[in-house]
Amino acid sequence: MKNRNILLCGVGGQGIITMGRLIGTALVDKGVKVRIAEVHGLAQRGGSVNVHVRFGEDVYSPLICKGKAHAVVALELIEATRYLSYLSENGILLVNDALIPPPLPKIKMPTRKEILEEFKRLNVKFCLVDATKIAIKAGSAASTNVAMLGGMLALNLLPLTLQDVRRSVKKTLPSKFHKVNLKALQMGFEEVVKLKKTL
Amino acid sequence: MTKYLLAPSGEEVLLMGNEAIARGMLEAGIGVASAYPGTPSTEIIEALSRVAEKVGIYVEWSTNEKVAIEVAIGASMCGVRAAVAMKHVGVNVASDPLMSLGYSGVEGGLVIVTADDPNAHSSQNEQDNRYYGMHAYIPVFEPLSPSEAKDLTRDLYDLSERYKTAVFLRPTTRVCHVRGNVVLGELKKPERAGVFRRDFSRWVLLPVNSRRLHEEAINRIEKLADSLHEFKYNFLKKGDGSFGVIASGIAYNYAVEALMELGVYDKATVLKLTSTYPLPRRLVKEFFDNVEGKVLVVEELDPIVEWGIKVFAKEEGIENIIHGKDLLPRVRELDTSIVASAIARMLGKNYDINVYYKPTLALPPRPPTLCPGCGHRAAFYELKIASAKAKVKAVYPGDIGCYTLGFFPPYRLVDISFSMGSGLGIGLGIAKASDELVVATIGDSTFFHAGIPALINAVYNTTPILLIVMDNGVTAMTGHQPHPGSGYRATGGTATSLKIENIAKAVGVEFVEVLDPYAVDASVKKIIEAMEYVKKENKPAVIIARRPCALIVYRRKIRRGEKIHVYYVDQDKCTKCGICVNLFACPAIYVEESKYLITPTLCTGCGVCAQICPFKAIGLRG
The missing domain is CATH 3.30.70.20 (Alpha-Beta Plaits)
Structure with missing residues (x-):
């Protein structure tokens, strides 16, 4: 398999590191070589977070360079914009339709509309999905990350099936969270299958 | 995670670098492990603490890195294999016993993990701890991935015992916090029934012994340098001789991919170095025997390998042009593009870094923040109001922990952040050298780690200073490890909970008050009182702002369905x-x-x- 690079990003606390673990576990179970780079520490919540996911036979470096990500998967719109420079030419941006303002006094915030217009102006191939709404429907906003993972499968960003990821969810997360996450996974998948046509 | 850590041999699992190192320690049969938490090293001892009882090893969170390494040295003196882990700056704290350890050597295998942090992702500096190896005559090994980190850790125990030397394992953030495929090996039954091996000639560093031990330490390193070409983690890939690359640790990954991207991997002669101090002399010689053209040394941070290689080349009369930090940055992390640019420059080729999407929309920064409900936020707010109400313009030295975030607006109550415990110590100097009122903040874990000697100093030298201890009951920033005030240990259970107010009183502080930062008006009043006491009496005062970490309380409530x-x-x-x-x-x-x-x-x-x-x-x- 040729090397694939996917950058996950969002706000600390959204479950981005867990997303990486779910993907990594599923890939390892399929015998795929994977390297996932995370950053921990400083503070547990609220900061800008990115996780580099790389897989394929010739993967050595754990880091994705700018302009080399086949896809950027963002759980928040500002962070999507922040990490857009990582996207390769004609790469895909899968982005959650959520705008989370940083808790800083007196800052100027871009609006949702401005961000989406910026994507269009730059000719980004993007898929906007309200994963938080899907997750709430599935039972908990905390499953937004897994709903996005469903969306990644719908866009064929990973050499994995829904079944592979279901197994990984069961292996990785505590059992009381299985039901809601499996539901969010399925619903996220189905929603993005629908949206895909507009991409 | 626990189930993967103890999974049977032969299984391939996804492990974080730190977990892989912990597994390597279990495969080596360690009996004792100790650490003070610090990013990016924390998960090593954390992983071990979760399986300690099951596998029968002793694991502790120590009060600081100096104590942690001393605990490990003690175990090694009893012939027990021991592990100690710390972040790079933790080695500064541990450096005093470390230097003696370099002389004395070990009995039971001893691996010191120094988790370095190029790019200072969550540290006060980017210091390169390979210098410590050179300084203390302790060999340094740099893993490149979780998988290699596991195997290397395990094998270093054999090397440590064979040469009777402690060894440094030096992963960086991009090994510690990288997850990858790891094939598990056989777990080894830990040896815990140690017996102290009395040896005056090695353990008693009086001058009569030290002079001899110094020579022995140098001989040990020389002997190792002559054998490391056989160490399987160092290897040589031959090319067509036109040019060569020497790469160490994590940088090897970037070098390999850069060579592939430039389409010159087959041509390149590549020396992959895991032992960066001492260098494997014979393998370096063989490398130069196979390269006629230029050579690039690829390593993160300081040119330690480069200097070693250049000295070696001079001694051996090797005349290849050797590049390194002239083409590569000496600061921050490397990546494939940076290394590819350097190789391309050396070879006179073009290499462009293309960025296809450049948003021009102004984005707000998103620094890490104190969590909702965090007692530190309330305490900072109260300190701000108290300062305004008391009409004082104070200097606010801060310290290292979640509460360093009091630096960011709107609080702006961290004027200084240096190293563990330094806020108070530096504050003492400011109080003596100026008329400023000094209000220092420190966390509970940092207070135990390095705050107590400075507080004693304040009492002894009657320094007017207000110390606010922000006490949330745990070492929060690194992920809630317990400390001497927490009431439980690394492996759970119950432990004596040391009260900071009792310590402050015991060392002679006369004004000691505990407040609840959730009670705003009462807290503001107490802070003002303390400020007035310090100004009037010219003596130190201590306030303990106590509230359990909001994240722990919140998670507990969710778990209980409250x-x-x-x-x-x-x-x-x-x-x-x-x-x-x-x-x-x-x-x-x-x-x-x-x-x-x-x-x-x-x-x-x-x-x-x-x-x-x-x-x-x-x-x-x-």
Whole structure:
């Protein structure tokens, strides 16, 4: 398999590191070589977070360079914009339709509309999905990350099936969270299958 | 995670670098492990603590890195294999016994993990701890991936015992916090029944022994340098001789991919170095025997390998042009593009880094923040109000922990952040050298780690200073490890909980008060009292602002299925004065279309915002 690079990003606390673990576990179970780079520490919540996911036979470096990500998967719109420079030419941006303002006094915030217009102006191939709404429907906003993972499968960003990821969810997360996450996974998948046509 | 850590041999699992190192220690049969938590090293000992009872090893969180390494040295003196882990700056704290360890050598295998942090992702500096190896005559090994880190850790125990030397394992953030495929090996039954091996000639570093031990340490390193060409983690890939690359640790990954990207991998002669101090002399010689052209040394941070290689080349009469930090940065991390650019420059080729999407929209920064409900936020707010009410212009030395975030607006109450415990110590100097009122802040874990000697100094030298200990009961920033005040140990159970107020009183501080930062008015009053005491009496005062870490309390409530009683903004009463957002800045409170609102999923129900709202517009949701 040729090397694939996917950058996950969002706000600390959204479950981005867990997303990486779910993907990594599923890939390892399929015998795929994977390297996932995370950053921990400083503070547990609220900061800008990115996780580099790389897989394929010739993967050595754990880091994705700018302009080399086949896809950027963002759980928040500002962070999507922040990490857009990582996207390769004609790469895909899968982005959650959520705008989370940083808790800083007196800052100027871009609006949702401005961000989406910026994507269009730059000719980004993007898929906007309200994963938080899907997750709430599935039972908990905390499953937004897994709903996005469903969306990644719908866009064929990973050499994995829904079944592979279901197994990984069961292996990785505590059992009381299985039901809601499996539901969010399925619903996220189905929603993005629908949206895909507009991409 | 525990189940993977103890999974049977032969299984291939996804492990984080730190977990892989922990597994390697278990495969080596360690009996004792100790550490003070610090990013990016924490998960090593954390992983071991979770399986300690099951596998029968002793694991502890020590009060600081000096004590941690001493515990490991003690175990090694009893012939037990021991592990100690710390972040790079932790080695500074441990460096005193470390230097003696370099002379004495070991009995039981001893691996010291120094987790370095190029790019200072969560550290005060980017120091390159390979210098410590050279300084202490302790060999340094750099793993490149979780998989290699596991095997290397295991094998280093054999090397440590064969040469009777402690060894440094030096992963960096991009090994510690990288997850990858790891094939598990056989777990080894730990040896814990140690017996102290009395040896005056090695363990007693009086001058009579030290002079001899110094020579022995140098001989040990020389002997190792002559054998490391056989160490399987160092290897040579031959090319066509036109050019060569020497790469160490994590940098090897970037070098290989860069060579592939440039389409010159086959041509390149590549020396992959895991032992960077001492260098494997014979393998380096063989490398140069196979390269006629230029050579690039690829390593992160300081040119330690490069210098070693250049000295070696000079001694051996090798005349290849050797590049390194002339083409590569000496600061921050490397990546494939940076290394590819350097190789291309050396070879006179072109290499462009293409960025296809460059947004021009101005984005707000998103620094890490104190969590909703965090007692530190309330304490900083109270300190700000108290300073204003008491009309004092103070200097605010801070320290290292979550509360360093008091640096960011709107609090701006961290004027200094240096190293563990230094806020108080530096504050003592400021108080003596100026007329400024000094109000230092420190966390509970940092107080135990390095704050106590400075506090004793303040009492002894009667220095007027107010110390506010922000006590949330755990070492929070690194992920809630217990400390001497927590009441439990690394492996759980119960432990004596040392009270900071008792320590302060015991060392002679006369003004000691405990406050609850959730009670705003009372806290402000106490802080003002303490400030007035310091100014009037010219003596130190200590305030302990105590509230358990909000994240722990919140998670516990969720786990127990307890309801979180959240607050809301009554729009009829809200005058949009902005105090809750612009002075308090809780992440749960936000402004949308000029309306002040609270995100119910973020609110932890601490109620501090309701107290600070001058218009009583924030209330409990029904």
